[in-house]
Amino acid sequence: MDFDGVHTDNTAIVTQDGDEAARVNRSDGMGVSIARRAGLPMLILSTEVNPIVRHRAAKLGVECIAGCDDKLPALKEWAERNGLGADRIAFVGNDVNDRECLEWVGVPIIVSDAHESLLDTGAIVTSARGGSGAVREIIDMLMPTNPEAVATAGRDRQ
Numbered sequence: 001m002d003f004d005g006v007h008t009d010n011t012a013i014v015t016q017d018g019d020e021a022a023r024v025n026r027s028d029g030m031g032v033s034i035a036r037r038a039g040l041p042m043l044i045l046s047t048e049v050n051p052i053v054r055h056r057a058a059k060l061g062v063e064c065i066a067g068c069d070d071k072l073p074a075l076k077e078w079a080e081r082n083g084l085g086a087d088r089i090a091f092v093g094n095d096v097n098d099r100e101c102l103e104w105v106g107v108p109i110i111v112s113d114a115h116e117s118l119l120d121t122g123a124i125v126t127s128a129r130g131g132s133g134a135v136r137e138i139i140d141m142l143m144p145t146n147p148e149a150v151a152t153a154g155r156d157r158q
């Protein structure tokens with residue numbers, strides 16, 4: 001998954017001191033928790049260098065590659081490390097720097113407010129916008145309901 005525009009609404013709040021903050025959706029966090037407890041390997045793959053990406057990934061318990069200018073080689077390396085072929089990977093993106101990953105994976109997914117140039121990738125398009133429940137929508141779509149995972153996921157704080 002990309003981070004900005006997928007886990008967030010693609011905006012940043014910049015304070016007068018230059019610090020940045022981003023809004024995330026707690027429902028997305030719960031979805032990630034459910035998927036993680038069910039054993040689904042996940043990766044946040046972002047070109048963003050802001051530490052907020054790594055902090056959010058750590059809180060969610062998800063592997064993170066941030067500050068990555070060339071996402072596809074990083075995704076391929078992650079896939080190999082996890083013993084996954086492209087056909088067994090879903091990638092969620094929202095902007096032009098996600099195109100190569102979307103074209104490589106077996107299940108390309110874009111959020112509803114993704115850049116229009118990605119519409120030709122054959123991607124599934126979420127109903128929700130990035131940062132507004134799109135990640136949860138995707139996890140609910142990809143995973144059959146797992147009552148045990150749902151029951152225990154609330155133990156993780158989003």
